[in-house]
Amino acid sequence: MKKLAIVIVVFVVFLSGCHLQSSTNVKQKQNKKAPVMTTEEIKREQQAAKDYFEKMILAVNEHNKEQFLSFQNDANKLFCREQEAWLLGVMQKRKEGWNFDEVIKDINISSPDKGSIELEINMKKQKKKYSNHITYPIIKIDGNWKMDDLPFMKRSDGPIQLYYLPSLKNQAEAVLADVRKIVNVYMEKFPWDPKEVNIKLYDSLEELSASVPWESLYGVSLSLLSLKFLVETNNTDITFGLMKHEVVHTMLAEITNDNAPNFMQEGLAMFISDAITKEPSGEITFNLEGASTERETILLKNIKSFKPISYLNTNYTDGSIDIYSLGYLVTNYLITTFGLDKYLEMLSELKKEDIIENDNENKEKIIFKRAINAMEKTYGPIDKLSKAYAAYYNKKKLELKSNN
Ligand SMILES: [Zn+2]
Incomplete structure (x- = not known):
């Protein structure tokens, strides 16, 4: 899973508070003919539903996938x-x-076969502590309660299937138009033809974070599945930044x-999205030249040493700074120095590998190894490449110093 951490930290100030909304109202209101219950x-x-769903919680604690999935509405495949x-x-x-x-936290029953379940997701590590709430609809199918996804509405345009909550119906059209343009630009520049x-x-x-699950996040892409993000009703720039x-x-x-490791994922996401600009006319432009200088300067001022690429095999909890900052600098170096076509050649090496199932616990390790191999095949020995990128930025660091 790829998270926006660093870029988005800046935005935290704007996103004040979390507004949990009852996500089941719409469905419940539609259910006019339901028999009245005393x-x-x-x-x-x-009480019966609570006892029943406690078994789902047990399945979570035991990491019992089959058992956990038996509580989900399997008619909703994506969910x-x-x-x-x-x-x-x-x-x-x-x-x-x-x-x-x-x-x-709570279960509400509104009719014999409809209701909602409020879940609290608690995460703690050392001094970090998060608690997120999410309220899912529940429906009774063949005598058993099932958890269903939030009451999303849907719009599509070409390959894009946009699911949005009813509260966002005024934003959905604009988001869909923007995302379509972004996808079109990427399809033009990369060998990508999404179905x-x-x-x-x-x-x-809170609900977005709870649904992943993550401590707190504004946007996420679940590989080969879906991408989710928060829509701020009064700041479309943030939404646009998340989308691109x-x-x-x-x-x-x-x-x-799905063979790109974390540092490559975040590096390319930052590098490419920097090149995308939304003009006042609404038109979207793509320009790699000079798009990234500002980000590069900030990073060079803050980073003391440029770790070798073989050290970038880390996760978001322990090494997010490396994943984002060094991931970005490596990507920036490769594309700026050797060109986008060469980079795409390296990616095509990764495409030759098969998809590793997400439940393979060695997935991250294997992917990282594959990425190093692909880089060596395209750019030469990884040690040399690591030294070259470090030298490139050390020189730039010196230039920055002498200019100030
Ligand atoms: Zn990201």
Whole structure:
């Protein structure tokens, strides 16, 4: 999973507070003909549903995928695959040393076969502590309660399937138009011909984070599955920034059979999205020349040493600075020095490899090794390349100093 961490930290100030909204209202309102239940019946059903879903929590704690998925609405295929990825995310977080637990905060029953479940996702690691809430609809199918996705509405344009919450219906059209233009530009510049790009728009930082699961995030691309991001109703620039970044992740996963490691993913996402500008006319332009100088200068001022590329095999919890900063600098160096075509050649080497299943616990290791091989095949020995990129930036650092 690829996260926007560094870039987005800057935006935290603007995104004040989390507004949880009841996501089930719309569905419940549609259910006009439901038989009326007595208070007693509702209470009983709520207790029964709570006991039932406690078994789902148990499945989460035991990392029992099959059991966990049996509580999800399997008619909603995309949601089920995302929930599968969610459970893998939990396992990954625990492996990284996070204390993770999921708690049922509330269950509401509105009719014999509809209701909602409010979940609290708690994550703790040393001094870091997060608690996110999400309220999913539940529906009764063949006598059993199932959890369903938030009540997304849908619009499509070409390969883009845009899912948005009812509260975002005024933004959906503009987002869809922008994302279509971004996808078109990327399709033009890269060997990418997407069949389906699933995008989900959230109106709450908490619900988005809880659905991944992640401590706190504004945008994410789940490889070969969907990309999700928060839509700020009063700041379309932030939304646009998230889109152009996350779509690169989606594309890169597809054109490499998901064989691009974290540093390559974040590096390219930052590098390419810097080149995308939305003109006041609404037109979107792509210009690699000079697009990144500002970011490069900031990084050069802050980074003391340029670690060898073979050290960039790290996860988002322990090494996000390297993944973003050095990932960016390596990518910037490769494309600026040797050109985009050469870089695409390297990516095509990765496309020759097969897709590794997400539940393969060695996936990250294998991918990293493949990436190093592809880089060596394209650019030569990795040690030499590491020295060359470090020398390139050390020289630039000196120039910066002497200019000041
Ligand atoms: Zn990213």
